[in-house]
Amino acid sequence: MWQRILNMERPNANNYQDRIVINAHKKAESEKNTVEIIQKEEGHYQVKSSDGKSYYNITCNQMCGSTCRTLFCRVCKFCVHRYRCECKEYAVRSTLCKHVHLVCMYEERVGTNYVLDDDITALEKESEINISHQREITQFIEEKIIDSVDSNADEEMIRNAEIEDLGNFLKCLNKGEYSNIMEKIKLLRKEVEVTKNNSKKRKMEKQAYYPSKKKPI
Structure with a gap:
């Protein structure tokens, strides 16, 4: 049962979830040089919204196991357990929004790639999420x-x-x-005993034989 659920949740190239994640990645790719990203402290970021009136808080969580492919971005190489965003797309639609992609690209750009570090840690010891x-x-x-x-x-x-x-x-x-x-x-x-005996010993009735009337060619 769990294996069937995982197979349904794991995205692939022809999966609807994968297309949504890749579209969010493309939006982040086009806006990564224009959107303001503020690093408040290690693992906590603020990404400015598209209208420029508010900021979304992004929190970095522990990476799930290196084999996790639940809501996985095959370009950025991280799963849904890596980041948490306050935007409606992430909270309501339960998908990887462009804001978490922007944070991942920002970490790669400034050289603090926690995803890679967590991958190395996950290979050394089993993650708490897997446990x-x-x-x-x-x-x-x-x-x-x-x-x-x-x-x-x-x-x-x-x-x-x-x-x-x-x-x-x-x-x-x-x-x-x-x-x-x-x-x-x-x-x-007596009725119950007769029923049991009949169910145990079923007699095969002989089928009637009807010879073919067709003349051989």
């Missing part, structure tokens, strides 16, 4: 196993309670009522 994902998968599997065990135990408890209730009901009957119900139970038991 968290693995923990979630393990917890999901454990919960499913516990749910299946609990459901089987509940069915067994209900069955035992029904058998006990039926026994108490039979004990409360008089001799005539008890005899009538037991006769019906015996008939039902």
